Amino acid sequence: MAGRPLAYCMLFFVVPFYTLRPNIRRRSAEYRRRRFGDRGALGQFVDCFKLHMEFGKMLVDRAVMGILGQFSLDASPEDFQTLVDLAAQGRGLILITGHVGCWQLGMSVLNKIDGPKAIVMYNNRKDVDKHYYEHDDGNEHPGFSIIDPRSAMGGTLEMMTVLKQAGLLCIMGDRSFGSTKNVVDVDFMGGTIPLPISAYKLASNLNVPIVVTFSHRTGAGYGRIWISRVIDVPENMGRNAQIYQPYAQCFAKGLEEFTEHHPWQFYNFYNMWEKEE
Template identity: 55%
Template sequence: MTGRKWTSKSLASSFFHQIFYVAIRLGGRWAAYFMLLFVVGFYALHPGVRGRSAEYRRRIVGNRGFLANLWFCYRHYLEFGKMLADRAVLGILGKFRMATGAEDTELLRDLLAEEQKGLIIVTGHAGCWQLGTAGLKDIDAPKAVVLYRDTRDVDRQYYEHRNNGQAPFRIIDPTGPMGGAVEMMEALKQGSILCFMGDRNFGDGSSGVKVDFLGGKIEVPVGAYRLASIMGTPVVVTFSRRTGPGKGEIWVSGAIQVPHGLGRNAEAYRPYAQIFADSLEEYVRSYPLQFYNFYDMWENEG
C-alpha cells in the first residue's frame, strides 16, 4: 500500500502557518491563493505526501499515468488548500458566504420542533465542512460538534483567530471519557444540533463497522446512529462544497431512520452506516476534488 494511517498532524510548522496568516492580513484571500500555487506544487511532488492520497486517486480516476495522476493530485491538494485559506480568511477578515437552501433550513427547523430531542447531523471530510456551522446560523438552536484535535495540529480553526479563540458552538472530544457520550446526550436533551463526522473512526474496533465505499471496504464510526437509537433523535446527512473564492453551499442529502433500542453491538448499525457511505460515494463521484481523507481508508479492508 502507498498510503498511510490518518493523522491530523500539520505538515507545516507553526512558523509557516503564521506567515500564511500574515499574508492574508496584508493581501487578503488572493495573496493566500497565490502562495498556495507554489506550496501545493512542492507537496504534490513530494513522494511521501503525494502517496497519502494515492489509493483514493486510483479508485476515483484509475491509473492514467504519472503526469495525469500528478496533475489530479495537484488540483486535489490545491482545492484543499483553498478551503483552508477560506477558513483562515473567515477567521481573520470575517469573509465567507455559505449558502443554504430555504427548504433544507425549514426541514431542519421542523425536525427540531417536532421531535424536541435535538438533531444529529452526520457529514464527511468533504467540501467546506469545517465551515459548515456557518450554514446553520439561521436555525435558532444550540450547536455542538464532535471534534477530535491532535495536539500536533497547529493549523487554526476559523474561530481561533478571534473572540479569544472561543468556538461559537460546544466542542465534544470523542476521545474523552466514555467517548464523550455523556456530553452528547446532554447536548441532545438541551435541544442541540449535534454534528458528527461519519467517515473516520477514532475509537477501537467496537465503535465502527466495515461498509462498502468506492469498490472496497472502509471502517466508519457508528456512534451517531447508536446515540440516535438510544435518544430517539432524528439523523440527517448533510454535505457541503466550495463553490468559488470565499463561497460555499451546504445541503441536506437525506435522512436516516434509526429504530429505538438497537443496543450496543456495532453490527446492528451497519445498515445505517452504509446509507451514509452510499451518500458520501455519490458526493465523491460528483465532486472528486473535494474529498479530503488523505490516507488509505481501505488499508485493512476485508
C-alpha cells in the same frame, strides 16, 4: 481586499512543494486510484496537485472566515426549512457530515438554528492549520461547544446532554479515530472501509432524527450546503454494532455520491481501505 487573492496565488508555490514529495502523494493515492483509475505518473501527479490546490483554497477561506468573518454559505430554502422543522420537534437533532468540501465553514449554518449546539471534533496536536474559530482569540468557539471523542466514554455523556436539551449535535461520520469499537465495515468506492456507528446508536437510544449533510466550496469565499438524506433509526435497537451497519452504509452512499460530483474536495488524506491490503 488583496488578502484572499494573494493567498490563493501563494498556493501555486506551496502546493507544488508538497505535491512533489512522494510521502505526501501516497496519503491520497488510494482514493485517487479508485476515483480516477490508473492514469500514469503524470496524470497521477496532476490529480494530486488539483486535490492539494482545492484543499489549500479551503484552508485560505477558513482563515479569512476566522479573521474577517467573510464566507457566504448558500443552502436551498427547502433544506434549511427541513433542518428548522426537525429541530422544532424538540427531540434534538444529529447532523452527520464528512471531511469533504468546506465542512468546518458549513457548520456556521448551525448558528441559524435555535438551541444548544456541539461539534464532536478530534483536535490532532500535530495539525499546524487552525480551525476557523481559532483565528479569532476573542471568540474561540462561536455559537457551539467542542466535544473531544478521546474524552471519557468517547464524549458520550456530553453528546447525550446536548441532545436531551433538544440541541444540535454534529458528528463526523467518516473516521473512527483509530478505535475499533463501535465500528462496522461498509462498501465504499469498490472496497470496504470501517465507519463509526456511535451516532446511530445515540439516535436509537434517544429517538433523535439524523440528517446527513455535505457542503462544497463553490468559489472564492462561497460554498453550498445541502441535505443528502434524513435517517430515522428505530428506537432501542441495542448495543450490537452490526445492527447499525445499514445506517452507516447509507452515509457511505451519500459520501460516495459526493465524490462523484466533487472529486477534488475529498480530504481524507490516508488509505481508508488499508486493511484490504
